[in-house]
Amino acid sequence: MNRATLIFFILGYYTLLNGQAAGPGQIDASSEQICDNIKRHISFLGSDSLEGRATGSEGIKIAADYIREQLKKSGIEPPSGHADYFQRIPMHSSAPKQESLLLLLCNGDTLKLNLNKDYLLNKTGSQTFIPAPVPMIFAGYGIHAPEYDYSDYQETDVSGKVVVFLDGEPESDNPEFFKGELNTIYSYLESKQRTAIARGAVGSIMILNPEQKNEKRWHTLKKEYSFTDINLAYHPMGHFSAILSPEMALRILEKSGLPVNEILKMVKSGNLVPQGINCRLSFRGQFRERDFIDQNVIGIITAESEKKDEYIAVTAHYDHLGIGPSVKGDSIYNGVMDNAIGTAALLELSKMFNKNRNKLKRSLIVIFFTGEEKGLLGSKYYNDFPVIPLYKTIANVNIDGMAAFDNFKSVAGIGAELSDLNDILRVTADKLNIGIQKIPAFFHEDEAYTRSDQISFANAGIPSILIMEGMDYINLTYEQGLKLWMYWNDDIYHSPFDDLNQYINFAAVEQHLIFLYNFINDIAAAEQEIGWKKGLFYENIRLRTKAEKR
Template sequence: MKTNGGQFLHFSRVLFWRTMVAVLAAPSYLPANLHDDTLAELSIPKIKTHLAYLASDQLGGRATGSMGAKLAADYIADQLSKSKVKPFGAKNSYFQNIPMHGSKPLKESRLRFSTRDETRTFELGQDYLLYDAGAPTYIAAPREMVFVGYGIVAPEYDYNDYLSVDVEGKIVVFINGEPISDEEDYFAGARNTIHANVDVKQRVALSRGAMGTILLPNPRTEKNIPWHYWQQQFAFENVSLLYARATNLNILLNPQMATALFKGSPFEYRHVVDMVNADLLQSFKMAGKLAFKGAFKEWEFSDQNVIGIIPGRDKKLKNEYVMVSAHYDHLGIGPAVNGDSIYNGFGDNAIGVSATLEIARVLATAPKPPKRSVIFLFTTGEERGLLGATYYIDHPRVPLYKTFVSLNIDGIAMFDTFNDFVGIGAEHSTLENVLKNLADSFSLTYSRVPAIFANSNAFGRSDQIVFAREGIPALALLEGLNYKHFTFEQGLLRFVEWGEKYYHTPFDDLQQPINYDAVEQHCELLVALVSKLANQVKSIDFYPNSPFLNARLQSIAEER
C-alpha cells in the first residue's frame, strides 16, 4: 500500500489542534481481579529511564534515517532483550530493515499555470507546498485541470465526485474535508470518515488516471490557519518507501492563489466557496493548465522497524497474534523556535515507546505466557507517512489474517488521572464491548470520542489506520476529558494548550510538566487490555457497516 508522505499527517493533526482552539508515591490502578502474582509490578522509574534517553537532545529528535533514530532502535532492541522478549525481525534479530527514499524540493522548482490569456509561475513555499515528490513527478507539457469537489468516491453513501468528469491524464483540484452531515448514516454525521484523509483522496485520484492533485484548504473550516504555519510544517524533508516513490504530483495550494487558479473557469473560486458553505459542491472542467518542473535533492537510505514477540502458550491460540505498536521516530532537527531546533518528541512518541517497553517487560516476566502470542512492533517513519507500519503490512512477519487485533500506543496520559477513556477506532468493531468490560473492571467509564473532536479524524492520524485498512481490528486507547482534578472545560483547555504550545515543536521535551500518576494509570489500563485480548476475548468482529469489513473478509479468504 502506498502512502504519499508525512505532510498529510501534519495537515490533519495540526488542523485538529487549531480547530480545538477555536472551540473552546503513586497509587496502583490495576483492578483487584488482575492485581495478583500473575503480572510483575509496573515500574514508573523504568519508564522515566527510557524517557530520559529517548527524548534527550543526544538523539536529535529521532528523525527517520538519522543517527538518533538508529540509536533509539538499538536501545529498544536492547531493552526487549533484557526483558526476555524474543527477537522477531529478520535473521533472528529484532530488526526489520526498510529501504527508503528521501527528497527535498529546491527553490528552483517551478509550477507554471497558464490560460488562454496569461501564463504565471507559482513560487515554491510562497504559493504552494509539495507533498512527497521527486524527479518522477516532472510534468513537461501543460495538463488540463478538473475541479472534483471533495475528491471523494464513497459508494456506501452513494456519493461520487468523479461521476460527471474525466480526469485521465489531468490534474485534479479538490477541497479538504468531506460533506457535512447531521445524519449518522451519511458520512458518519458529525464524525469524519476515512474519506476525509488527504492520502485517500490522492490515491483515489491516481486510481482514476489523474497525473496530479491540488489540495485547497477548506474555506469553511480552515480559513483561520495562516499559511506560514504550513510553511513550517512542510519544512522537513520528504521520505517514502523506496519501492513506493511518488510518481504523481501532489500539491497544497496557498488559498490566496485559488482565485488565479480558477480564472476563466465556469465557476470562479468565490463561487466554489459559496458551494462549500451551501453544501452544494459540483465538479467541472477548469480553464487553466498546469506544468511542473521540479528540482530536488534526493538520496536513498535504510531504516528499521524493531520487532519482538512473546510466544503464546495455548496450542491453538498461539497462532493468533495481538499486535502492540508504537512509533519511535519524530521530526528531528527543524526550524529553530526561540533558539531551539531539536524536536525531541517527548509526548510524540517517546513516552508511548517507553510505556510499550514497560508493558512488554511486565507481560514477558509473568509466570505464564499469554494464550495468544503478542507482537511488539516499534515503527519508524510514522511522522513521514506511516511508513514503518506500511512496510510491515507489505512484509508481515505473520499472516495478516492471523493478527487478532492491533493496539497502537501513540501518546500517554500526562495531565491528570482520569475517570473515563476512549477507544479510537473501537467504534468499528466489537472491540467496544471489550472496552466497556475493561472500564467496568477499573470503575471507569468507556466513552465515545467527544463530539467536540468529531471532525478531528483521530483514527486516520497514526499507525492504527494502516492495520485497519488491511482488515485488522485496530484501536488506540486514550484518556477521556473527565479528569479527576479538573473540570471538563479545564481539561479541554489544557489539552488544547498542549497541542498549541508543545505538539510538533521543540518544546515537546523533557522540561514539560508530567503527572506520572496519570502515566501509571494509563499504562495499567493498557497492560490489562493486552492481557484481556491475549487471554480472554474469544473473537472480535467488524460491524456490518464498517468500511474495513470487506478487507477482513478478503484477507481471511486469501489467507493473506
C-alpha cells in the same frame, strides 16, 4: 505567569493533593519502579542528542539500538530470522529544491510560482513531472461518494488535466450526509488525489476553502511540508499534487475567470459545478533524493499455554519529526509525548509480560515502528511482510501517547466499536472500576482511528484498537481537561515544545499502563475468537488471510 506555566502550576498542585494511581491492577512492580523506568526511557529517547528521531536519521538508529538493548535486558527473544531484533525496511526520501519550476499560463500571462511561498508540494519525485502545459479544471471538493449520492465528477472528463479542488467536504448537519459535523475519509487530501488520478487526471491542486480564515492553516501546512517526504522504496511515487497559498489561489482564480465570490456562492448553495479554468500548468521539479534502510524493532514473548501459537501484536512508534523550522530558537522536534512515552510504556509492558509469561494464555509480539510520522510506513511494511503470519495474529493494541494530565475515571477505545475488542474493553474497565467514554467530537473518531498504526493492522484484517484516557479526570473538571487537550493540540503537538520540559503526571501514566496491562491480559485470555462486526470490509480481509494462511 504565561499560560503554560499556569497549567504546570495547576496540575502540579493537583498531583500533590492526589498523586496516587487509581487501582493496583495486577502488576508485579512498584509504582516507583514503573515511573522511574519510564522517566529513564523518555529522558533518553526524548533528549536533544537524538535530534527528534527522524526516520532515516542517526538519531533513530541510536533509538533503535537503545530499544533493542532494553529488550535484551528484559530477556525478550528476537523473532525467528531476525536475530538482531531488526526488521529492515528499504525507503526512499525526496525533498524538492527551490529551483523547481511551476508555471501557470493564464490568458496570455505566465506566472512563475515560488516553492514554499506560493505553493507546497504534497508529492515529490520524478512522477510529478508535467513537462508540457496541460489544461486545468475546477471540480468542487474533488469528491466522489456514491453512498451519499454525491459526486463532483458527474459527467465531467478530467483525463489529461490537473484537477483543482477545495479543501474539506460539503457542510452538513445531517449525520446521514457526510456524517454531519464530523469529517469523513473524503475530506483527506490523499483521498481526493486518488480519486482524481483514478479518473485520468495527471495531477491535482488543493486550494484552502475561501470561506474560512486560512492564515493559521497555511502556516501549519508550511511547517508540515518543511520535512522530507519519505516512502517505502517499493511503493510508486505519487503524481503531481500541490497546495496553493491563499493569496496565490485568489490571484489564479481571478485570472482564470472563476472569481472567489462565485465559488463562495456555489459553496453556500451546495451546488459546486465543475468548470474549466482558463489556465494551463507545467511542472519541472528538482529533488534531493536518497535511498536508505530503516528498521522496526521486534521482540517475541512466547506464552506457556495451549494457545501459544496465537499472538497479540502490541505496538508503538518510536520515530518523530527530527529537526525542522525553528520556533522561539528551538528546531529539535523531540516528540516526548509523540511517542517517546508510548515507546517507554511498551518497553515496561514487555518486561512485565515476559516476567509473567507463564500466566499468559497467548503469545505477544511487541513491535516498535519507524516511519509512523511519514505515513505509517513501518506498520505498513510489517503487514506487507509479517514476522508472525497475519492469520495467527488475533488482535493489535497500539500505543500512541499516554495519559499525562491527571488520573482518570474512564477510557476511550478508538476503534473499539468495530470489533469484539469492545466487549473485552468493558470487561477490563469493569474489573478496574473504570468507565468507558466516546472520545469528544473534536477528535473526529474516524480520523483518530486512521491516523496511527492501528489502521495498518485493520487494513490487514486484524482487529485493532488504541486506548486513550477519557475526559473525566479525578482532579480536573471536563472543561479544564478539554482546555488542556486543546492547548496541547494547538501549541505543543508536532512542535519543538513536545520535549522534556513539559509537565507529565506520571501517576496518570502509570494508571494508563496498568489499564493496558490488564486489557492485553484479558485479550490473551479470551475464550472466543475476536472478530469484526458484521458487514465491515475488514471482516472480508480477515477471512481471506485465514483462508490463504497468510
